[in-house]
Every structure is written in structure tokens, then in C-alpha cells.
Amino acid sequence: xxxYEEGHTIxxxxxxxVATVGSAVAGAGVCASSVPTxxxxxxxxxxxxxxxxxxxxxxxxxxxxxxxxxxWSMRVRDEQARYGxxxxxxxxxxxxGRTAVAVVPQGVxxxxxxxPAAE
Numbered sequence: 001x002x003x004y005e006e007g008h009t010i011x012x013x014x015x016x017x018v019a020t021v022g023s024a025v026a027g028a029g030v031c032a033s034s035v036p037t038x039x040x041x042x043x044x045x046x047x048x049x050x051x052x053x054x055x056x057x058x059x060x061x062x063x064x065x066x067x068x069x070x071x072w073s074m075r076v077r078d079e080q081a082r083y084g085x086x087x088x089x090x091x092x093x094x095x096x097g098r099t100a101v102a103v104v105p106q107g108v109x110x111x112x113x114x115x116p117a118a119e
Contacts, residue, residue: 015052
């Protein structure tokens with residue numbers, strides 16, 4: 001069994017289920033030539049991304065990469081989600097896991113570093 005277990009989470013499966021229903025509704029809208037049904041299906045597909053993101057941020061989605069065996073089960077909530085996962089786009093979009101930014105006091109000017117001559 002793989003150490004990665006990508007996508008085996010409550011957030012992943014819920015997002016796929018909502019996106020599948022949205023795709024089916026959009027497909028029915030195309031077949032029936034119904035613009036409101038098509039738009040409703042596309043809205044459901046967009047909502048699936050938001051639902052998946054919200055569940056990931058609450059700990060029901062796991063970070064990308066290798067996880068310990070104790071974190072493989074879908075029933076295990078990720079307690080590190082509130083601090084952000086390194087390299088996770090969803091966490092960065094939510095403002096989690098960002099590194100500290102250096103604050104330069106007013107009046108201080110940064111001087112350019114000398115560049116060594118190329119040989």
C-alpha cells in the first residue's frame with residue numbers, strides 16, 4: 001500500500017460527490033436545452049470546490065505528501081490543519097502556513113550588495 005493515500009479523505013469524497021451531481025445536472029440541462037438547469041449544474045460544480053476547501057481547512061482533508069499510517073483512515077481528523085500544511089495551495093489561500101515577513105523600520109534604506117566580478 002502507498003504511503004501517500006492521496007484523496008482518501010472526507011473532503012475529497014464529498015467534493016467528488018457534489019461535483020458529480022453538479023455535472024449530471026449540467027448534462028441534463030444540455031440535453032433538455034434548459035439554460036437554468038445548465039447554470040444550476042455549473043453552480044453545483046463550483047460549490048463542490050468550496051465545500052472541499054472548507055472541509056480541508058476544518059481538518060477533514062489531509063495534506064499532500066507522505067503521511068504516517070495512523071493518519072491513513074478517513075475517520076481521522078488532521079489536527080495540524082489549523083496551522084496550515086506546508087506546500088498546500090488551499091492553506092495558503094486561506095492565509096495559513098505563511099512565513100513571517102521581515103519589517104524594515106521607516107528611514108532605513110537597504111544598500112545594494114556588491115556583485116563579484118565574473119571570471
